[in-house]
Amino acid sequence: MRYSIFSLIGQTLKGHRGWQPTWRDAAPKPEYDVLIIGGGGHGLATAHYLASRFGINNVAVIEKGYIGSGNVGRNTTIIRSNYLLPGNTPFYELSMKLWQGLEQDVNYNAMVSQRGVLNLFHSDPQRDAYARRGNAMRLAGVDAELLDRERVRAMVPFLDYETSRFPIQGGLLQRRGGTARHDAVAWGYARAADSRGVDIVQNCEVTGVTIMNGRVSGVATTRGPIRAKKVALVVAGNSSRVAAMAGMRLPIESHVLQAFVSEGLKPLIDCVVTFGAGHLYISQSDKGGLVFGGDIDGYNSYAQRGNLPVIEDVMEAAMGLWPGLGRVRLLRHWGGIMDMSMDGSPIIDHTPVQGLYLNAGWCYGGFKATPASGFCFAHLIAKDEPHPVAAAYRLDRFATGRVIDEKGAGAQPNLH
Amino acid sequence: MRIPCPHCGARDVQEFTYLGDAGLQRPDGLAATEAAMFDYVYLRDNLRGLHEELWYHGAGCHAWLAVRRHTLTHAIESAVPAKSRWTGAAA
Ligand SMILES: Cc1cc2nc3c(=O)[nH]c(=O)nc-3n(C[C@H](O)[C@H](O)[C@H](O)COP(=O)(O)OP(=O)(O)OC[C@H]3O[C@@H](n4cnc5c(N)ncnc54)[C@H](O)[C@@H]3O)c2cc1C
Numbered sequence: 001m002r003y004s005i006f007s008l009i010g011q012t013l014k015g016h017r018g019w020q021p022t023w024r025d026a027a028p029k030p031e032y033d034v035l036i037i038g039g040g041g042h043g044l045a046t047a048h049y050l051a052s053r054f055g056i057n058n059v060a061v062i063e064k065g066y067i068g069s070g071n072v073g074r075n076t077t078i079i080r081s082n083y084l085l086p087g088n089t090p091f092y093e094l095s096m097k098l099w100q101g102l103e104q105d106v107n108y109n110a111m112v113s114q115r116g117v118l119n120l121f122h123s124d125p126q127r128d129a130y131a132r133r134g135n136a137m138r139l140a141g142v143d144a145e146l147l148d149r150e151r152v153r154a155m156v157p158f159l160d161y162e163t164s165r166f167p168i169q170g171g172l173l174q175r176r177g178g179t180a181r182h183d184a185v186a187w188g189y190a191r192a193a194d195s196r197g198v199d200i201v202q203n204c205e206v207t208g209v210t211i212m213n214g215r216v217s218g219v220a221t222t223r224g225p226i227r228a229k230k231v232a233l234v235v236a237g238n239s240s241r242v243a244a245m246a247g248m249r250l251p252i253e254s255h256v257l258q259a260f261v262s263e264g265l266k267p268l269i270d271c272v273v274t275f276g277a278g279h280l281y282i283s284q285s286d287k288g289g290l291v292f293g294g295d296i297d298g299y300n301s302y303a304q305r306g307n308l309p310v311i312e313d314v315m316e317a318a319m320g321l322w323p324g325l326g327r328v329r330l331l332r333h334w335g336g337i338m339d340m341s342m343d344g345s346p347i348i349d350h351t352p353v354q355g356l357y358l359n360a361g362w363c364y365g366g367f368k369a370t371p372a373s374g375f376c377f378a379h380l381i382a383k384d385e386p387h388p389v390a391a392a393y394r395l396d397r398f399a400t401g402r403v404i405d406e407k408g409a410g411a412q413p414n415l416h
Numbered sequence: 417m418r419i420p421c422p423h424c425g426a427r428d429v430q431e432f433t434y435l436g437d438a439g440l441q442r443p444d445g446l447a448a449t450e451a452a453m454f455d456y457v458y459l460r461d462n463l464r465g466l467h468e469e470l471w472y473h474g475a476g477c478h479a480w481l482a483v484r485r486h487t488l489t490h491a492i493e494s495a496v497p498a499k500s501r502w503t504g505a506a507a
């Protein structure tokens with residue numbers, strides 16, 4: 001069923017009793033051409049692009065929980081392409097372009113909202129760094145504007161401009177950045193892939209990877225073995241564990257990141273704002289809750305929940321930026337487990353095992369990458385060669401010295 | 417999360433700085449192969465389960481500790497001076 005104004009009116013007249021399930025709850029078949037481990041945003045997007053752009057339909061997405069139970073349903077929904085390094089900029093810009101056409105492509109309302117992402121700066125050196133970043137973006141064809149304090153104030157008048165410990169001097173604005181409804185992204189890709197014959201298998205955990213003569217031949221799961229010609233590993237947060245099933249050790253640590261939502265409020269803030277003097281970003285969801293987050297907790301974790309120090313740290317930064325927030329009550333908070341890679345950048349590559357492909361290391365910025373990650377991973381799997389904009393995301397870059405370290409933090413994953 | 421420092425007692429995690437896996441052994445820089453050095457700098461077991469890791473008690477005794485902590489439950493089994501991990505002696 002295609003969604004449109006006519007199907008909506010038709011269903012309204014029929015009391016909404018005729019809607020079909022959004023995708024089939026498939027049982028695993030014995031064999032597939034491509035088996036994707038992980039039904040997060042990236043795995044589902046990979047399946048959609050394999051089927052819609054590369055004509056590969058005999059595909060399964062194997063998910064240990066339910067669709068959207070991982071980071072794709074836990075993130076703070078920010079999308080942007082304001083990256084500095086040449087390995088990153090064209091990739092994230094492709095992602096932004098795919099976001100702009102996503103809803104038409106998958107026929108699903110993902111509530112993509114280009115409300116602007118504003119990164120504040122608070123000192124002269126930080127202004128220079130942002131000017132450099134903005135220039136790098138513009139050279140790569142990405143939109144960027146450097147705003148002085150008065151132009152920032154006109155956009156978000158209620159921040160603390162003068163009296164705070166770190167007075168706001170201005171900001172770098174990407175107007176095409178914004179937010180997208182995270183669950184709808186998972187559901188939209190799932191539905192689009194399903195409609196082209198992809199099997200989405202939920203509550204099925206991969207427990208082993210079968211390798212014969214250096215070539216992958218399938219996987220073991222909690223619902224029995226499944227054979228496959230190609231296996232794609234895309235399990236954000238659990239990459240080391242699944243890679244270990246194929247005998248690999250990765251340049252990755254798993255860390256927990258928390259997110260927070262306030263009680264619902266009337267429209268207050270119509271863009272995404274990031275604080276430059278600490279780690280804090282804030283926006284308002286269409287339901288009215290303020291959505292915000294900050295640093296990772298900083299130690300290895302698979303717990304999907306964090307601890308109090310980071311909650312305090314985020315609240316302090318929020319109060320420093322926007323004192324009026326002190327009157328707002330926090331409604332809920334949660335955590336997600338992410339792959340923190342050794343240079344803060346992702347991996348989309350072949351592995352030493354033939355027919356086994358790896359998509360990992362997205363750190364806390366992988367939601368915005370979902371469309372391009374799926375597209376480039378599908379390209380790699382279908383053609384056995386990397387897509388040009390993802391060619392730098394090699395697994396061997398750590399050994400060859402071609403790391404992509406946006407933050408310049410070195411091989412210390414909790415600092416990226 | 418509170419870490420039972422052997423010198424200071426149980427203290428809030430905010431007093432500590434995390435470094436990571438305590439099981440890594442830095443190879444001899446002059447003798448090591450490039451591959452061994454790459455392994456040490458970049459690759460991690462990244463276990464889900466008991467993980468032996470290094471924490472620095474910066475707001476307390478200034479000692480490096482080797483802490484055994486479960487990465488799924490965050491439960492801490494033990495914390496000993498990091499030195500003793502290599503020398504076997506109680507520091
Ligand atoms: C709190 C928080 C806030 C964030 N905010 C942002 C943001 O604002 N902007 C942004 O760009 N990014 C953000 N991120 C990062 C982003 O969410 C992730 O990088 C991205 O979602 C990861 O890709 P994914 O969607 O495929 O992951 P997931 O949704 O986690 O998908 C991986 C799936 O693999 C499954 N799996 C794991 N092991 C197995 C197995 N053995 N067998 C079968 N299935 C398995 C998991 O159950 C999971 O569903 C945030 C992350 C968190 C935690």
Ligand SMILES: [Zn+2]
Pocket residue numbers: 421422423424425473476477478479
């Ligand atoms: Zn101490």
